Amino acid sequence: AQTVTQSQPEMSVQEAETVTLSCTYDTSESDYYLFWYKQPPSRQMILVIRQEAYKQQNATENRFSVNFQKAAKSFSLKISDSQLGDAAMYFCAYRNTGNQFYFGTGTSLTVIP
Amino acid sequence: ETGVTQSPTHLIKTRGQQVTLRCSSQSGHNTVSWYQQALGQGPQFIFQYYREEENGRGNFPPRFSGLQFPNYSSELNVNALELDDSALYLCASSLKGGHYGYTFGSGTRLTVV
Numbered sequence: 001a002q003t004v005t006q007s008q009p010e011m012s013v014q015e016a017e018t019v020t021l022s023c024t025y026d027t028s029e030s031d032y033y034l035f036w037y038k039q040p041p042s043r044q045m046i047l048v049i050r051q052e053a054y055k056q057q058n059a060t061e062n063r064f065s066v067n068f069q070k071a072a073k074s075f076s077l078k079i080s081d082s083q084l085g086d087a088a089m090y091f092c093a094y095r096n097t098g099n100q101f102y103f104g105t106g107t108s109l110t111v112i113p
Numbered sequence: 114e115t116g117v118t119q120s121p122t123h124l125i126k127t128r129g130q131q132v133t134l135r136c137s138s139q140s141g142h143n144t145v146s147w148y149q150q151a152l153g154q155g156p157q158f159i160f161q162y163y164r165e166e167e168n169g170r171g172n173f174p175p176r177f178s179g180l181q182f183p184n185y186s187s188e189l190n191v192n193a194l195e196l197d198d199s200a201l202y203l204c205a206s207s208l209k210g211g212h213y214g215y216t217f218g219s220g221t222r223l224t225v226v
Contacts, residue, residue: 044217
């Protein structure tokens with residue numbers, strides 16, 4: 001079974017600084033998708049960024065980028081120029097070819113003014 | 114473009130009862146998935162529907178069942194409610210089985226007493 005591990009329950013960053021959130025996953029598949037979602041107190045999950053496993057190039061979305069290491073099964077999220085609105089729970093998620101999603105336990109990010 | 118809407122937002126049920134949660138997909142999305150998120154945990158995948166057929170299921174017992182309608186809206190039904198079913202239930206919709214990530218609703222908070 002696939003598992004997703006987020007080893008940092010809580011992280012903090014100074015406003016305008018850079019922070020990296022870690023995620024590792026376990027799978028025997030070669031074709032899959034990885035996602036980072038943000039969940040603010042409003043509860044609604046918001047897609048931050050996605051990565052297709054067959055693409056070696058790391059995905060980027062404005063201030064958000066990933067470091068995808070397929071062999072190491074690692075998928076970290078880097079947030080540059082952190083803003084107060086970035087404060088939220090961040091979940092790493094894995095989707096397999098069987099259309100099953102697996103989420104990590106989340107990292108709570110605090111942005112310090 | 115409308116997002117994903119879920120109803121009701123909050124619900125209290127008694128152990129042993131049955132509950133139906135509803136979800137309206139984002140316009141144009143033909144795939145719906147459901148998740149259970151216990152307090153302080155990441156979402157757990159329940160199942161996914163694509164064009165009215167279940168095409169992916171997580172490790173949930175058969176008393177968790179669902180439907181997708183021709184307009185791609187969906188229902189989650191839970192029979193014989195247990196105290197551990199208390200959680201936030203999230204619905205998400207997507208195109209083409211979720212390759213591009215999901216748009217989530219704000220969830221239904223179910224409390225079983």
